[in-house]
Amino acid sequence: xxxxxxxxIETGCPDGFQYMHPTMRKNFGLWDYHEHPRPGxxxxxxxxxxxxxxxxxxxxxxxxxxTLRLLCDIADQYADGYVRFTIRSNIEYMITDExxxxxxxxxxxxxxxxVGGTANxxxxxxxxxxxxxxxxxxxxxxxxxxAMMDELIEEFKNCNMPxxxxxxxxxxxxxxxxxxxIAINVQHTKPPKIKHDLVANVCERPSVVARCPVAAxxxxxxNGKPSLEVDEKKCICCGxxxxxxxxxxxxxxxxTKLAIWVGGNHSNARSKPSFQKLVAAGIPNNPPRWPEATxxxxxILAVYKEDARDWERINDWIERIGWPRFFELxxxxxxxxxxxxxxxxxxxxxxxxxxxx
Amino acid sequence: MQKHNTPMLDELENGPWxxxxxxxxxxxxxxxxxxxxxxxxxLLGQLEHSYExxxxxxxxxxxSVYGYGGGIIPRFSxxxxxxxxxxxxxxxxxxxxxxxxxxSDILRQMADSWEKYGSGxxxxxxxxxxxxxxxxxxxxxxxxxxxxxxxxFDLGGAGPCVRTAMSCVGAARCEQSCxxxxxxxxxxxxxxxxxxxxPALPYKFKFKVSGxxxxxxxxxxRADFAVIGTWRDDMKxxxxxxxxxxxxxxxxxxVDNVITxxxxxxxxxxDDDTLNVDNRNCVRCMHCLNxxxxxxxxxxxxxxSILIGGKRTLKIGDLMGTVVIPFMKLETxxxxxKLVELAEEVIDFFAENALEHERTGxxxxxxxxxxxxxxxxxxxxxxxxxxxxxxxxxRMDGFEDAAKEWFDNQAEKAAG
Ligand code: SF4
Ligand code: SF4
Numbered sequence: 186x187x188x189x190x191x192x193x194i195e196t197g198c199p200d201g202f203q204y205m206h207p208t209m210r211k212n213f214g215l216w217d218y219h220e221h222p223r224p225g226x227x228x229x230x231x232x233x234x235x236x237x238x239x240x241x242x243x244x245x246x247x248x249x250x251x252t253l254r255l256l257c258d259i260a261d262q263y264a265d266g267y268v269r270f271t272i273r274s275n276i277e278y279m280i281t282d283e284x285x286x287x288x289x290x291x292x293x294x295x296x297x298x299x300v301g302g303t304a305n306x307x308x309x310x311x312x313x314x315x316x317x318x319x320x321x322x323x324x325x326x327x328x329x330x331x332a333m334m335d336e337l338i339e340e341f342k343n344c345n346m347p348x349x350x351x352x353x354x355x356x357x358x359x360x361x362x363x364x365x366x367i368a369i370n371v372q373h374t375k376p377p378k379i380k381h382d383l384v385a386n387v388c389e390r391p392s393v394v395a396r397c398p399v400a401a402x403x404x405x406x407x408n409g410k411p412s413l414e415v416d417e418k419k420c421i422c423c424g425x426x427x428x429x430x431x432x433x434x435x436x437x438x439x440x441t442k443l444a445i446w447v448g449g450n451h452s453n454a455r456s457k458p459s460f461q462k463l464v465a466a467g468i469p470n471n472p473p474r475w476p477e478a479t480x481x482x483x484x485i486l487a488v489y490k491e492d493a494r495d496w497e498r499i500n501d502w503i504e505r506i507g508w509p510r511f512f513e514l515x516x517x518x519x520x521x522x523x524x525x526x527x528x529x530x531x532x533x534x535x536x537x538x539x540x541x542x
Numbered sequence: 543m544q545k546h547n548t549p550m551l552d553e554l555e556n557g558p559w560x561x562x563x564x565x566x567x568x569x570x571x572x573x574x575x576x577x578x579x580x581x582x583x584x585l586l587g588q589l590e591h592s593y594e595x596x597x598x599x600x601x602x603x604x605x606s607v608y609g610y611g612g613g614i615i616p617r618f619s620x621x622x623x624x625x626x627x628x629x630x631x632x633x634x635x636x637x638x639x640x641x642x643x644x645x646s647d648i649l650r651q652m653a654d655s656w657e658k659y660g661s662g663x664x665x666x667x668x669x670x671x672x673x674x675x676x677x678x679x680x681x682x683x684x685x686x687x688x689x690x691x692x693x694x695f696d697l698g699g700a701g702p703c704v705r706t707a708m709s710c711v712g713a714a715r716c717e718q719s720c721x722x723x724x725x726x727x728x729x730x731x732x733x734x735x736x737x738x739x740x741p742a743l744p745y746k747f748k749f750k751v752s753g754x755x756x757x758x759x760x761x762x763x764r765a766d767f768a769v770i771g772t773w774r775d776d777m778k779x780x781x782x783x784x785x786x787x788x789x790x791x792x793x794x795x796x797v798d799n800v801i802t803x804x805x806x807x808x809x810x811x812x813d814d815d816t817l818n819v820d821n822r823n824c825v826r827c828m829h830c831l832n833x834x835x836x837x838x839x840x841x842x843x844x845x846x847s848i849l850i851g852g853k854r855t856l857k858i859g860d861l862m863g864t865v866v867i868p869f870m871k872l873e874t875x876x877x878x879x880k881l882v883e884l885a886e887e888v889i890d891f892f893a894e895n896a897l898e899h900e901r902t903g904x905x906x907x908x909x910x911x912x913x914x915x916x917x918x919x920x921x922x923x924x925x926x927x928x929x930x931x932x933x934x935x936x937r938m939d940g941f942e943d944a945a946k947e948w949f950d951n952q953a954e955k956a957a958g
């Protein structure tokens with residue numbers, strides 16, 4: 186009964202100051218510079234000389250309460266009891282006593298966490314929910330990331346890249362994993378298989394029709410029941426129709442594949458923010474360890490590490506060396522599918538005689 | 543309890559990176575509560591089934607807490623017969639404290655509440671920025687919310703509504719910060735709590751705040767309303783530190799990594815190893831400040847830029863946010879009010895003019911930036927474009943009036 190229910194208190198976003206390390210509170214807005222004494226550790230120096238060491242560690246991101254409490258125990262025993270989480274779900278411990286840095290690192294590593302992820306390292310892969318919890322996933326997310334981080338762990342623990350590398354994954358083509366220097370995203374390759382019996386019951390047909398980016402869907406009667414029909418020549422296999430209408434089965438154990446995109450960069454540094462570009466596709470969606478996708482990511486990273494100059498993010502580097510060289514160095518095939526034909530695509534063509542040999 | 547075999551997931555316990563599967567198994571095998579053991583077992587079973595068949599088995603539905611319409615991601619299993627204990631497995635999206643700070647005490651308190659009612663699995667944080675408490679049944683969703691709401695935590699957004707916002711660490715620990723990121727985050731998102739909790743917009747609407755143009759929150763790429771700290775006077779140069787940097791790294795390093803990397807050629811290295819900055823042409827990209835953090839810092843006349851319309855692929859392709867407010871100060875309460883009023887204008891316009899399931903960026907793409915600016919009452923500015931119009935096919939019979947308006951506005955600004 187509604188009258189027995191508790192009314193929510195609509196407090197919204199809580200004030201972070203109550204949970205902030207006191208030295209950060211004291212020096213809020215008064216920081217002078219920072220240094221990077223070793224991978225995984227930053228020291229920020231305030232204008233008054235106060236210092237805060239931050240130790241960053243990678244975790245499994247989906248934490249069980251045991252792991253969460255373990256992270257808390259480490260905070261209490263080796264740090265000052267304050268933590269924060271980065272946008273890529275790394276945990277950060279803040280301390281004001283330099284002597285505590287090494288014992289904190291030792292405690293984190295002993296407990297199995299990975300200290301690193303700062304500056305020009307490969308940071309934790311940011312990811313979505315996947316088979317564990319999403320209603321439309323073409324692949325898993327946490328599993329792909331675990332398998333990949335196992336292979337990239339040295340690049341997380343060290344800072345040997347020309348600049349930082351942000352990797353993301355997305356388990357459908359809405360791509361909620363976001364832009365990344367390297368992105369591993371689902372790419373469907375066949376139109377949806379429609380379960381016609383169910384459409385009338387579970388789908389609002391006009392909104393499904395409206396959702397298709399290329400107007401490939403139209404209402405139709407199938408077996409005497411109102412359903413939907415897809416013009417398979419027009420369909421780009423994006424899966425946009427699937428969330429509003431689950432009978433539009435886009436996921437397929439064989440034809441749902443992975444594609445790799447590079448050069449997404451959120452920062453304004455050196456050049457304007459950039460979107461990622463397609464470099465590889467047709468990669469099998471191969472649980473539990475997705476070795477084919479990982480191999481391509483490692484190849485791209487190896488070439489970038491070797492060829493890029495200091496401070497070049499992947500997009501800066503490719504801008505300098507050009508796409509022909511990128512495909513040559515990474516030994517990835519360049520195909521007709523790499524040439525964009527979406528709205529505005531002419532801007533991506535080469536309207537010059539800038540040709541590289 | 544009959545444990546499901548999970549040969550594929552077991553392979554994700556190998557390798558040096560921490561394994562989420564080992565965590566699920568700890569909950570299954572070591573947690574004192576039988577309910578959690580059983581839920582974890584069936585969750586592992588269903589996930590293994592997904593790995594074997596390469597398909598997902600969750601479907602949505604409607605679940606919310608009393609008084610709210612959103613904030614929960616409902617999940618019902620399509621294979622609940624085989625995995626009954628995890629057949630209702632909803633996620634609660636909870637708004638983190640601005641800046642994502644926690645004490646170990648508050649994290650423990652959350653863990654205690656969560657294992658009373660949920661699966662014991664939690665993520666800090668999801669892609670939108672929420673704490674994701676993953677896995678509660680419909681009834682416990684309410685109990686868990688009631689408990690954490692009592693100690694100051696509230697649900698975030700899900701569905702077509704204002705979503706949970708994000709801000710970078712910013713002023714709390716970063717020398718590049720040009721504004722009070724956490725204050726802006728709370729000022730904006732907490733002005734719209736009703737729109738967070740009761741989804742009634744055409745589609746989602748996201749605020750993100752970064753303290754400088756490094757944009758660590760990916761606001762330009764991902765937020766409908768991106769607030770980026772910046773400054774408009776001269777950057778600060780500590781010439782002694784510049785000299786120290788040059789002598790430590792060498793002239794060539796400085797030329798190759800700082801001077802020639804400036805996108806507008808605003809830097810030159812003087813013969814005496816001091817730095818010359820053409821501040822009128824610096825576009826505050828942050829590169830030189832990032833490389834020489836001791837020597838260079840933002841100026842004193844700080845404020846924010848606002849970019850509108852960033853989003854990911856669905857439906858017309860990825861869009862960046864674009865400049866709508868090139869610069870505004872954020873010092874006084876009136877300034878704060880102006881920011882909130884602007885956000886209200888934008889959301890009102892979006893609510894009235896966007897089509898169903900259209901983001902702000904797509905709406906602007908459809909109606910044109912000028913119509914949007916007129917709708918929210920913002921004057922045009924050359925900082926809003928990469929370049930002016932290239933094609934002559936446009937009707938321009940109002941040009942003289944528009945030019946007059948421009949000069950009048952300029953005169954008004956000059957008069958203060
Ligand atoms: S998969 Fe995409 S293109 Fe094909 S019908 Fe569905 S929405 Fe349209
Ligand atoms: S901040 Fe960027 S644009 Fe400004 S001087 Fe430095 S490198 Fe050049």
